[in-house]
Amino acid sequence: MTQVNMTVNGKAASGDVEGRTLLSSFLRDQLKLTGTHVGCDTSQCGACVVHVDGVAVKSCTMLAAEADGAEVATIEGQANPDGSLNVIQQAFQDHHGLQCGFCTPGMVMSTAALLKDNPKPTETEVRAYLEGNICRCTGYHNIVKAIMAASGQDAGAIAAE
Amino acid sequence: MYNFEFEKPETVADAVAALGAEDAQALGGGQTLIPTLKQRLASPSTLVSLKNIAEMQGVCKGDDGSICIGGATNHATVAAEAGDYPALAETAAHIGDPAVRNRGTIGGSLANNDPSACYPAAALASGATIVTNSREIAADDYFQGMFTTALEEGEIVTEVRFPVPEKANYQKFVQPASRFALVGVFVAKYSDGVRVAITGASNDGVFRWAEAEAALSANFAPEALDGLSLSGDDMISDLHGTGAYRAHLCGVMTKRAVAAAA
């Protein structure tokens, strides 16, 4: 066991981990931050996406020990300080960008990473960026609409497919 | 996953020393190795992370104009910073998905030498030099078949040097489930000739297509490839495509790469 120390959603967090402890397990099992979902556990689905030092990563494919000293952001830290939904979360709600909600934490974290680098993405850029985030429910269409709305663009311009 | 110790040295020398321990293994971005460990297909005693080694990070320009990429540089950084070799930056920008590109490294990709990976085609078509902690290996000598390279036990890829071609392009026919290349063709035109490297197709891993290189060196145009074809007999056949289908794609993607080369 080795001790890891990191900042999670702005607060110091530490714990003892084995070499093999995944970042997703550390967040969910030790810090009880179960908003980060594990869908496939094989690096395919993106439900487990969190930010490490400002970039999106699949937390099921990173060791907790690799995040020692890092700044980690998860879905639990996304709401506004008063507890209301942030712009991305609100847009997902307004545009029905979720059904069962299993993929949503990863979708929101990937969207946040996209909009940080590219504040006004085109529909093509949005779809390309979400290549590693799989949703079994929505057919992606409303997710793309939500992201266009969250970036201040006209979601209505996305043609129905 | 079986358990292992975790180390994160800060110099190449310390990493090489740590890898000297019995059953120690290097960890790059973990995008291949961690899934492998989950399947219990490997059981290292210690993983030695290369991510904290500053001298293995980043993209720079060599004295001879070549692009040098640190062995632990992730795909997103290459996509953003290798603009002096646009086809290489574009190749990196289409590996996997954004989260994979934020972790996966060029050294890990070249060490793994997956028969469907993108960087092996870029390195072989560019005549790149693979620099390790102990020597320099020409790409032509480095790739030795599916998942096999010239690397010795415990040897690490510290840098990869790419001579910048006059024109180049990588065309990837995406296998939609894995997002690897079903067939990928990298074409690079240098002043002394054209090199064509193909990934995804052969049971022997990445290879150069000599006939296409000769034809394109004489005339760098898609028509120069008319009438040339590869045999599908020794190519990968799986549920995504037969060997014959892959052989056909090699020709199509090579033509597209020549037409798009800039």
Ligand SMILES: Cc1cc2nc3c(=O)[nH]c(=O)nc-3n(C[C@H](O)[C@H](O)[C@H](O)COP(=O)(O)OP(=O)(O)OC[C@H]3O[C@@H](n4cnc5c(N)ncnc54)[C@H](O)[C@@H]3O)c2cc1C
């Ligand atoms: C969903 C998904 C999609 C992907 N799509 C693509 C794709 O389209 N194209 C593509 O090319 N790849 C793709 N990959 C693979 C990805 O690029 C990997 O990152 C890469 O193959 C391995 O790099 P790594 O740094 O993650 O290595 P690791 O997984 O850490 O290591 C892989 C192997 O290399 C060794 N190693 C690592 N670094 C070094 C080094 N510097 N020197 C010597 N040995 C080393 C390790 O010991 C291990 O044996 C994909 C992966 C995933 C999960």
Ligand code: FES
């Ligand atoms: S749970 Fe990590 S990618 Fe699916």
Ligand code: FES
């Ligand atoms: S909303 Fe159910 S998986 Fe996306």
